[in-house]
Amino acid sequence: MQYLRNLVGNNNHPQIESLDTSNPIMAALDGTLYTSQGLKEKPKANMNDNFDIDFKDIDYRNVLHNTTMFREINGFKPHNQYNTEAQLKTIKNG
Numbered sequence: 001m002q003y004l005r006n007l008v009g010n011n012n013h014p015q016i017e018s019l020d021t022s023n024p025i026m027a028a029l030d031g032t033l034y035t036s037q038g039l040k041e042k043p044k045a046n047m048n049d050n051f052d053i054d055f056k057d058i059d060y061r062n063v064l065h066n067t068t069m070f071r072e073i074n075g076f077k078p079h080n081q082y083n084t085e086a087q088l089k090t091i092k093n094g
Contacts, residue, residue, distance in 0.1 A: 019074060021070070022047055023039070023042070023043065023070070024063070024066035024067045024069070024070040025063060025066070025067070026043040026045040026046060026047070026050070027039055027043040027045070027062075027066050028058075028059065028062035028063040028065070028066045029043070029045040029050055029053070029058065030043045030044055030045045031059070031062065032062075033062060033065055033066060033069075034065065034066045034069035034070060034073070035069070036069070036072075036073070037073075038069070038070075038073050
């Protein structure tokens with residue numbers, strides 16, 4: 001992931017047009033958490049196999065952790081629109 005950040009962030013390689021933004025979500029569904037270096041391997045989960053997943057089966061703490069780490073690793077600003085703790089309480093109690 002660090003390598004990708006360097007490539008995309010510095011725009012040294014215009015052939016790279018996008019990042020797999022589903023990766024942090026799929027990893028969370030696998031129960032895999034991002035580290036500051038990202039992931040060592042691609043998650044086994046994929047969108048097709050999880051299209052009809054029950055929202056109650058999702059650990060949203062993992063999703064929020066991974067998407068936050070993904071943003072940091074790739075040089076994106078933190079997403080300040082949401083209060084993470086308040087969201088998690090709402091999800092847990094909902």
